[in-house]
Structure formats: C-alpha cells, structure tokens
Amino acid sequence: MFELFKIGFLTVSFTDLIDIAIVSFIVYKLYILLRGTIAAQIFIGLMIILLISFLSQAANLRAVSWLLKLLTDIWVIAFLILFQPEIRRLLVILARNPFLRVFIKSDAPTATDIVADSAFELAQQQHGALIVLITSTGIRGYAETGEQLNARLNQALLTSIFYPRSPLHDGAVIIKNNIIEAARCTLPLSATTQIDGETLGMRHRAGLGITEMADVLSVIVSEETGQISVAENGNLTTGLSKDALKKKLSQAVKQPVVKGWKGLFDQYRKSK
Secondary structure: OOEEEEEOOEEEEHHHHHHHHHHHHHHHHHHHHHOOOHHHHHHHHHHHHHHHHHHHHHOOOHHHHHHHHHHHOOHHHHHHHHOHHHHHHHHHHHHHOHHHHOOOOOOOOOHHHHHHHHHHHHHHOOOOEEEEEEOOOOOHHHHOOOEEEEEEOOHHHHHHHOOOOOOOOOOEEEEEOOEEEEEEEOOOOOOOOEEOOEEOOHHHHHHHHHHHHOOEEEEEEOOOOOOEEEEEOOEEEOOOOHHHHHHHHHHHOOOOOOOHHHHHHHHHHHHO
16 A cells, blocks of 8 residues: 555555545535435535544544444434435436346336327327427427427326317427427428328328438327327328337337436436
C-alpha cells in the first residue's frame, strides 16, 4: 500500500483515495436520486449520523461511539423502512432493463400491448385514431405541430385522447419510448390515394405519409368501419385483428434500452 500523506494520526494511501471517491460518487448519486422528496432530508440526517460516528471512533470517544453504534446497527432495517417507496421504484426500473429480462419474466404491459388494446377498444367504438410509434429516429418537427404532452403511456389516456368530443382527437398521437410525446399532430399526406381499388381517407393517407418520410410505424383506426390498419415503410396492411396487431408491433418496435447507471437514474427520476 503506497502512502501518500498523513493527516494527524491518519495515513492516506492511493487506495484510500479511490475508496473515498467511489463512496462519494455513490452518496452523490443517491442524493440526486432522492432530491426533492421527503426521503432526501432523512438521507442527509443519516449521512450526518454516520459522519459523526466515524469522527467519534477516530477521536476515541467511546461513549459517543457506543451511542451511535446503536443507531448504525439498525441502519439496514431503517434504510428499508424509510426508503421503501424509492427502493420499490428503483427495483421496478431495474426489472425493466433488457439485460435482466433475460432472467426475469415481467407481467407488466408493454407499449405494444397498450397500443394494441387501445386500438382494439377504439375500433369497437368506431372512434377514429392515428397513432405513430417512433422506432428509431425522432420526428420532432411533426411533434411540435401538436400539443406537447410528454405523458407516460397508458390505455386510459390513449383512448380518451381519441374520444370524439376530446379537443385532442383530431390529428395524430406520437409515442416514443413508452411516452406520449404529443397529440393533435399534423402529418404529411401520402401521394397514394387508392390501394387495391379502395380510396384512402385523410387519416390513412397521413398515417401512410409519415412512414414514407421517417422510420416510424403508424396504427390507423377507421372511424367509418372500425377497421385497424398498420402503415410501415410506405406499405399499408389493413384488417388486422388484435393478436395480429400485437405481433406486428412487437416485430417493429423495440423496448427502450436503459444504458448504464446514468440511464437508470434518469429513468428513475422521470418515473416519480
């Protein structure tokens, strides 16, 4: 162990510096994770207790060390109790990580399930809908033509947007990474007006047109017939059942990949 310097009776080595840096990084990330919540204040209090305990042991204050040891002995239990909601959210995010999905089977509905179920429900009620799922590159320019939502994707919200009396039902909904980015968006119309002798309406031409210009997939629900169609790469597939729609969406749309610890922390904060 290479000794760098001494601070009083403490000897500091290069390994100690690495150890301190790692612990500091972990504490900092935990604070960023909990910032803005009640748990953040509790976390700071626990950090102060640990610091005082360390200083009292270094100064050989036996009575103080004994008293603080009573608190640190129940540290793990207190941590689990006090931070139970935060730990639960973090574990949910970890379980959604694609690497862990190889070992853990989750029953949580995916984006493709939500979109397929929503489209089927809208079709049964014959409510027209145009849903655009981004598969790779974004279409920010078209998203900015509508109302910015940035809301977590769920079936109730998606079906309510296309309710005929909703102010957002006209236009398209754009979805990226399980987030509804915008609603009531204006999309470019395809030059194709007929397919197999059937005339395409404005909603179908818009759904087809955006797939001709970007790497996206469009789900179109006909207001007149309740028929579900999918547009991809400038091709339109009509008359899909719920199972066929789910299969097609699953093949085209990949779940978002959370890269590294930074991605996990960012996703955790967005989930709150």
